[in-house]
Amino acid sequence: MDSLRLDSILFKQVTVNFDDRFTLSEIDWTIEPNQHWVITGTNGAGKSALAAVLAGVGDIERGTVTGLPKNVGLVSFEAQAELIAKELKKDDADIMDVISLGTPVREMIFDHCQDPELAQELVEKFGIYPLLDRAFRKLSTGETRKVMLIRALANKPDLLILDEPFDGLDVDTLAMLQAHLASIIDTTPMVMVLNRFDEMPDFITHIAYVDNGRLALTVDKSDDNAFNELYQLLHLKTTNLDIPEADPVNKLPVLDPCQPLVKLNQATIKYGDTIIVDKLDWTIERGQHWQLSGPNGSGKTGVLSLITGDHPQCYVNDIFVFGFQRGKGESIWQIKQFIGYVSTSLQWEYRVSTSCKNVIISGFYDSIGMYTKSSDNQKKIADQWLALLGMTDRADQPFNKLSYGDQRLLLIARAMVKHPPLLILDEPCLGLDDMNRQLVLALIEKICQGSETTVLYVNHHAEDKIKGIENYLELKKS
Template sequence: MKESFVSIQNLNLKHQQKSVLRDLNWTINKGDNYILFGESGSGKTSLAKIIAGLQQADGAIKINFNNNSNLPAEVLFVESWYQFKNLEGVANFYYQQRYTSQQAKDTLTVHAELVSYGKEKGLHFDQVEPILESLNFSSFASSQLIELSSGEHKKLQLVKALWLKPQLLIIDQPYTGLDAASRKNLNILLDKVSAEGVKLILISNDSELPASINRFAEIKNGHLIEVESNEITPSTAEKHFREIPDFLKESPVYSSQQIVKMVDVNISYGEKQVLKNINWEVKAGEKWLLQGHNGSGKSTLLSLVNGDHPQSYANELYLFGNRRGSGESIWDIKQHIGLISPEFHWYFDPNATVWQSIASGFYDTVGLFQQLPYSKSEQVNELVAYFGLTASKDELLSTLPLGKQRLVLLARTIIKNPELLILDEPCQGLDQQQTQHFNQLIDELCSNGMTLIYVGHFESQLPTCLGKRILLEKGEVKVVESLNTKTRHFEEQSNLV
C-alpha cells in the first residue's frame, strides 16, 4: 500500500456565496509529482493556498512531512505574480516608477533580496549561484526589483524556491513570462530538486513539462479528477462572437502615417547598456510581432513607445509624427495608445469594478475618477456586452478569474479606438482555449486598420493578423522580417525566443 504525503478530505470553499470547491478529495502519495490544471476560475490557486496554509476552508488536510529529511519540513507556494515592497516596506507602486527608479533607488537589488532571503532561511549563498546561471539571471544582481520585467520577476521567485528546496513545492504558473530556453532549463532544475526529495505540484496548462511529473489532476465543477494528461476537458458552453460595436468598425483617426520611428536609439543604466543603436519604424495599420529572450530589451523598447521612459528625450525618437520632447506631454502620447502588459496589470487599481476599469481607458488612468458623459457610458456598455461581461460589470476586477480580467483590460485598451494597440504577453496564465479566444478577438478588433505591436513567445499563442516581426537579442535588433507562410515557422527553426 502506498504511503500518502498529502491527504485532503471533503474540502469546501465558497467565494461571495458561490461554491468554488465542493467536497474535494485528493491523496498525494510519496513519489507523486502533479500537474494541477483546469479552466480559469476553477479554484486551482485557491486549493494551492489552502494546502500551503495561506487560505482557510472547511475540510481536513494532513501533510506527512519526513522528519528524517534534510529538506525543510514546509510547503512553499510560489504565486503567479511576485509581490515586492520598497525599502520602507510599502508595496504601493505606480507603473511609470519602474523607469524612473534609477534616480530614486527605492527598492532592493536582486542581490540584496537574495542575501536577505538566504539569511532568513539559513541558506548558503554559494548554492544559489548555479541556479542563477541556469536561468540566465546572474547579470541582474545589481538590478532593483522594480526594474525587472514580469519574466525576470518570475525567475527571481523560482531561484528562491529552488534554493530553499522545501519538502513540498507548489508553483502557480511556473512558465509565466519565460522564454523557450528558460523554460527548458527550469524543467531540468525541477527534475533535479525532485530527485533530491522535493515533491512538486505545478499549476499549469503548458505541454512541455519536467520529466519528473507523473500525475495529472483537473479541477472541474469544484471536484478534483485524476486524468491521463493535462488536456483541458472542453467546456460545453461555446464562446459566441457578438457583432463588434459600430464605433470599433471605423478605422482609427490617424494623426500621422508614421506611428513610431527610432533612429540609433540607445538606453543605458549606468554602465549597463539595455538598448544599442535601435532603428525601427512602424507605419499606420501595420501589425508587428516583438520577440526576444528575457532581458533582451523588449520592455524597455515598449516603454519608449508608451512615452514612459525618461531617456526618450535624449534620443532621436518620433511618436505619431512628432519628435519626442517637442512639447507633448506623456498624456498627449497615451491618447493615441491602448496598452496591456503584465506590469500594468500588477499596478492596476484593485478597487475598480469591471465597468469602471473599462471606462478608465478613456482617460488613461488606473481607475475611474470622473463622471462619464452619456455617449461614452453607452460605449462602455456596448463593450461590456461584446465581451460577455454583463453579469460581472459591478464586480471588482481583482475578484474575477484571470481570463476575465484580461478581457476587461482588452476592452479598456480599445474603448477609445486607439491608433496603436500594444499587447505585451497578453495571454500569460491563460489556458489554450482562452488564448485562442483572446487572439481571435484581436484578429477581429484589428480588422478596422488599427496598428498593433504584440509581444509573444510561441506561434501557437499568436493572432493570425501579424505581418511583421522584430527580434531583439542583448539589446540589439537581430532580425526584422515579414511574416508569411514561410516565416511563420520561425520558432521551430530558432532558439532565439
C-alpha cells in the first residue's frame, strides 16, 4: 500500500489577505504527514479562508508557508461557485459565435483524470451516471457538489481539502462518502471544514479552532479533556439557547432607567502621599458594556472597590451608584444586591463541597454554598444555565472536582442568575489556559449579547478585546 505523500506543511506567523474582504492574521500551524485535520469555528471566523490557503488561495502579506503540495483537491462552496461562473460566461452571445451548451459532466470528470477507473466507480456510487451527458451548469447544487467530489477524489490529490463535504447529501450518499474517505486515509491526508462535530469522521486526528481570523487553538483529538473542552466551547459559541430569565418570584428592585448605574466624579485613591487613582471621572450607563484595563498597581481593584463599597475611601469620594449617593445612609447590601461579582479570590474562597447545580442556585442568596431550600423555579433556572454551559451531565458533580476553567464558568453563571444590573468580572481569565480562557470569553460574549445586564470586564491588556464590549477605560500606573 502507498504511504502518505505529504511533507510537513508549516505556517509561520502568516497573514493572508483575501481581496480586502477578509484577513487571516498571524497563523502558526503545522500539519504532519500522518495527520487528518478538521477546521472548525463559528460562522465568519475564517474556517474556509484557512482551508483555501492550503489550496494556494489568498495573498500572503507576511510570514511563510512551506510544504504545500502542488496536487491539491479542493471541494468548497467557493470553488463550486467559481466553476459555475466560468460555465455561465460561455452563454455570452457577444463573445461566442455559437450558443454554448456548456461543458458536459463527462468532460468535467474524465478530462485530465488521474484514475479513470476510480472515477467510473465513483460515478456509479454517487448515482450520477444518467447525468454524464448533461451540461454541468444545468445540475442542481447537490449534483454539482457530487461532481466536484468525484473529480477531486479521482485526481489522487496529495492533499484533499473538503469544505463542508457532507452538506446537502442524502443519508445513503453520506454513508458511502464517509466509507470511501475512511478507505483512503493511509494514502491521502485530509483537511475538512466542519461546523458540526457529530459529522466528524473517526479517522480525524487533530482539530483547528479558528476565531476572528486567527488560529486560536489546535487540539489533538486523542486528548479527551482538550477535545471535550473544545466541544463545550463550540456549544457556547453556536448554541441558540438564550440567557435564562431571572426568578420571577424574587426580582430585584426596579432602578430608575434615567439614572446611570455608576458615576464617579473626580474619584481619587491615595495612601499617604502616594496617589493611586487621580481625579477619575467615569460614568457607566445601563446597557453600556465596559472594559477596564491597566497594569498591576494602576488602581483597577481600587476603582472596583469604590463601586462595590468595599474600599474605605468610597465615602470621601463623590460616588453615585444605583440611585444612591455614597455616604447618605445606604447599606452596603443595598448596593451589592445589584452587582454580580466574579474574581479569582472568590474562586479561592468557594471551597465548599457542593454540586455544580447548587453553586448556581447559591447566586440567588449571595452565599458560598447552599444553606436555604431552593424553589422549583430556581432549580429550573439553574438547569437552563447548565444547558447553556454544556454541563447538564455534570449537574450533580462536586464543584471542587471540576477543572479550574469549568469552576470559573459556574461562578459567572452564579453571578448572573439574578440578572444584576451590573456584572463585574475581575480578571476572569487569570490562571486559565488558552482553552478555558476561550470558554470564559465566549460566555462573556453571550452575556453581552443576550441580557439586560451591563458587563464590566477587568483585565491587564487593553488589546484583549471581547465582542460586544465597545467602551474602554485604561488606567495608567502613577
